[in-house]
Amino acid sequence: MRVVVVGAGLGGVTAAVGLRRQGHQVTLYERGAELREAGTGVVIMPNGLRALEELGYDLRGRSTPARDAGLRDWRGRPLLVTDAVRAQREVGSMIVADRAELHRALRAPLPAEAVRTATPVERLEPGVDGVAVFSDGERVDEADAVIVADGIGSGLRGQLFPGHGGARRIGRMDLRGTLSRPEGLDVRELLAGILLDRRTGAMFGLFPIGADELYWFTDSVLPDPVPGPEEARERMLALMADWHPAVPALLAATAADDIHVDPIACLAEPLPTFAIGGIALLGDAAHAMTPDLGQGASQAFEDAAALARHLSGAGPAEVAERLSRYDAQRRPRANRLMRAAERQSRLTSQTGAAAWARDILLRAIPARLATRRLAAIWHA
Numbered sequence: 001m002r003v004v005v006v007g008a009g010l011g012g013v014t015a016a017v018g019l020r021r022q023g024h025q026v027t028l029y030e031r032g033a034e035l036r037e038a039g040t041g042v043v044i045m046p047n048g049l050r051a052l053e054e055l056g057y058d059l060r061g062r063s064t065p066a067r068d069a070g071l072r073d074w075r076g077r078p079l080l081v082t083d084a085v086r087a088q089r090e091v092g093s094m095i096v097a098d099r100a101e102l103h104r105a106l107r108a109p110l111p112a113e114a115v116r117t118a119t120p121v122e123r124l125e126p127g128v129d130g131v132a133v134f135s136d137g138e139r140v141d142e143a144d145a146v147i148v149a150d151g152i153g154s155g156l157r158g159q160l161f162p163g164h165g166g167a168r169r170i171g172r173m174d175l176r177g178t179l180s181r182p183e184g185l186d187v188r189e190l191l192a193g194i195l196l197d198r199r200t201g202a203m204f205g206l207f208p209i210g211a212d213e214l215y216w217f218t219d220s221v222l223p224d225p226v227p228g229p230e231e232a233r234e235r236m237l238a239l240m241a242d243w244h245p246a247v248p249a250l251l252a253a254t255a256a257d258d259i260h261v262d263p264i265a266c267l268a269e270p271l272p273t274f275a276i277g278g279i280a281l282l283g284d285a286a287h288a289m290t291p292d293l294g295q296g297a298s299q300a301f302e303d304a305a306a307l308a309r310h311l312s313g314a315g316p317a318e319v320a321e322r323l324s325r326y327d328a329q330r331r332p333r334a335n336r337l338m339r340a341a342e343r344q345s346r347l348t349s350q351t352g353a354a355a356w357a358r359d360i361l362l363r364a365i366p367a368r369l370a371t372r373r374l375a376a377i378w379h380a
Contacts (some may be wrong), residue, residue: 001024001025001144001145001311001314001315001319002024002025002027002130002142002143002144002145002314002316003019003024003025003026003143003144003145003146003147003149003311004026004027004028004029004121004131004133004141004143004145004146004147004378005027005028005029005146005149005153006028006029006121006146006147006148006150006156006249007029007030007148007149007150007283007285008028008032008107008115008299009037009059009060009103009116009151009283010031010037010042010099010103010106010144010282010283010286010297010300010301011148011149011282011284011297011300011301011303011304012028012101012107012140012147012149012150012282013028013103013107013110013274014052014057014304014313015105015282015299015303015304015307015308016028016107016110016114016146016147017055017056017057017107017150018042018055018056018151018304018305018308018338019307019308019311020109020110020114020148020308021055021109021196021308022308022312022313023054024310024311025064025196026114026140027114027115027116027117027118027141028110028114028145029114029116029119029120029133029140029141030116030118030119030352031118031119031120031121031150032117032118033117033118034117035103035104035107035110035117036100037056037100037102037103038099038100038260039099039180039260040098040099040102040176040177040215040217040259040260040370040380041096041097041098041099041176041178041207041209041215041217041239042096042097042098042099042102042297043094043096043207043215043294043297044059044094044095044096044102044256044297044298044301045094045294045298045377045378046088046091046092046093046094046098046378047092047295047297047298047302047377047378047379048295048297048301048302049068049090049092049093049094049298051090051298051301051302051304051305052106052305054305055301055304055305055308056109056306057105057106059095060093060128060216061197063237064167067195069082069084069192070082070084070194070367070370071191071193071194071195071196071348071362072190072194072196072244072246073195073196073197073198073359074195074196074197074204074240074242074243074247075243075244076189076195076243076244076246077364078363079196079359079362079363080138080362080363080365080370081367081370082367082370082374083167083194083317083367083368083371084372085373086371087371087374087375087378091374091375091378092359092378093353094378096208096209096215097209098178098209102198103219104303108216110307116140118338119135119351120135120136120139120153121133121134121140121150121156121273122134122135122136122155122156123156123159124148124156124159124160124279126277126279129135129142130142130143130144130278131143131144131145131210131277131278131279131314133146137251137331137373141327142229143278143318144278144310144319145278145279145280145319146278146280147217147279147280147281147282147307147324148160148279148280148282148285148286149282149283149285149300150279150285151283151284152167152265152266152267152284152288153166153167153174153283154284154285155185155285156285156374157271157281159333161271161272161274162270162343164268164269165267165268165269166267166268166286167265167266167268167288168266168267168268168269168335169263169264169265170265170290170342170345171221171222172219172220172221172222172263172264172330173218173220173221173222173223173226173232173261173262173263173264173347174217174218174219174262174263174264174291174296175217175218175220175232175233175259175260175261175262176216176217176218176259176260176262177215177216177217177231177233177250177251177254177258177259177260178209178211178213178214178215178216178254178258179213179250179253179254179255179258179329179377180212180214181212181213181214181322182249182250182253184236185246185249185250186244186246187206187214187246187250190206190246191207191208191243192206192207192208193206194348195243195244195247196348196355196359197200197240197243198209198219198349198350198352198355198356198358198359199353199355200219200220200239200351201220201348201350201351201355202220202221202236202240203218203219203220203238203348203349204216204217204218204219204220204240204243204247205217205218206246206250207297212376214250216250216251216254217291218236218240218251218264219264219291219292219345219348219349220235220236220239222263222295223235226261226263227261229232229256229259229260229261230232230256230259232259232261233251233254233256233259236251237251238318245292249251250294256257264290264291264344264345265288266288266289266290266338266341267287267288267289267338269333270287270338271286271287271331272328273284273327273331274287274303274326274330274331274334275320275323275324275326275327275329277320277323278309278320278321278323279323280323280326280327282300282303282304282307283296283299283300283303284300286331286334287299287331287334287335287337287338288328288338289337289338289341290341290342290344291341292341292342292344292345292348293340293341293344293377295337295341295377299334299337301335302328302330302333302334303332303362306326306330307331310322310325310326310329311323311326312366337377340377350366
């Protein structure tokens with residue numbers, strides 16, 4: 001069966017690989033001049049790793065050692081403790097990887113002849129013989145199934161759902177960076193944890209990448225206009241000057257070239273379906289969510305695994321029915337997590353009396369209850 005995948009992000013390349021391994025003739029279209037992924041670190045939760053294993057990847061050697069995690073205040077004092085060691089023992093391991101390096105590993109099984117770079121797909125036209133694919137006004141391909149994985153700003157989603165509100169900014173900024181572990185700076189108590197400041201609503205998270213690298217991110221009010229990396233870093237240094245000493249030290253030690261600024265966005269509302277005839281949506285094109293649960297990449301991998309599973313052995317006449325099954329399986333879970341991530345964003349960004357009450361309630365939650373909730377999110 002002929003399958004076209006539009007978009008070569010993490011979800012798009014894994015869908016293309018998974019569908020090829022099912023025996024389909026797959027072509028991956030990417031608007032960029034080369035296959036690559038920009039960014040810093042990426043956290044793959046246990047459910048995402050299970051999906052990658054189902055697609056035939058073996059990333060067990062990259063697993064991040066389990067450690068207790070949870071929420072802390074800006075000084076580093078515990079608010080909500082989760083036994084991540086127990087949760088990973090019950091549900092599986094997680095990894096934190098360099099995004100570009102992970103993308104290279106995931107796309108490695110794709111042969112060059114299966115990839116068309118510098119080819120933006122701006123229109124799909126369903127017909128009796130399949131779905132016609134158009135780039136720069138010309139018909140470039142025809143497929144029995146098309147997987148739309150062109151990201152949060154998906155133009156094809158707008159074509160398929162003309163009345164949908166698309167993506168919207170939530171008024172917050174994500175600043176992310178990677179660096180080698182600074183000598184003499186002890187960050188062990190902060191690893192795999194999130195720090196919250198009830199005075200400003202800002203957040204800081206820190207994760208290890210392998211033995212020698214660190215990945216950090218912040219979440220704060222989005223300035224207008226959106227600042228560049230250096231200006232954004234200076235803003236955060238001023239905002240976090242009296243936080244746990246490791247926080248400003250890490251921000252200051254990170255090279256500007258290794259810092260990325262992203263206005264946080266999500267879908268304005270859930271899509272009514274992830275599949276229309278022979279066309280299915282995947283990843284951020286289908287269910288862009290705020291990063292608060294760390295599930296963005298993992299949900300894209302779950303999508304890719306589900307598509308490979310539902311299209312296994314399918315012929316052209318079965319595509320619409322098989323993609324309808326994909327929608328029925330994936331949409332409820334992905335949309336539920338999208339809503340949960342938004343609730344988490346509102347919870348962690350509170351300020352004033354509401355944030356003070358939040359911190360009191362968080363300290364009262366038993367660790368075993370918090371651990372069960374974490375494990376429930378990681379179950380596919």
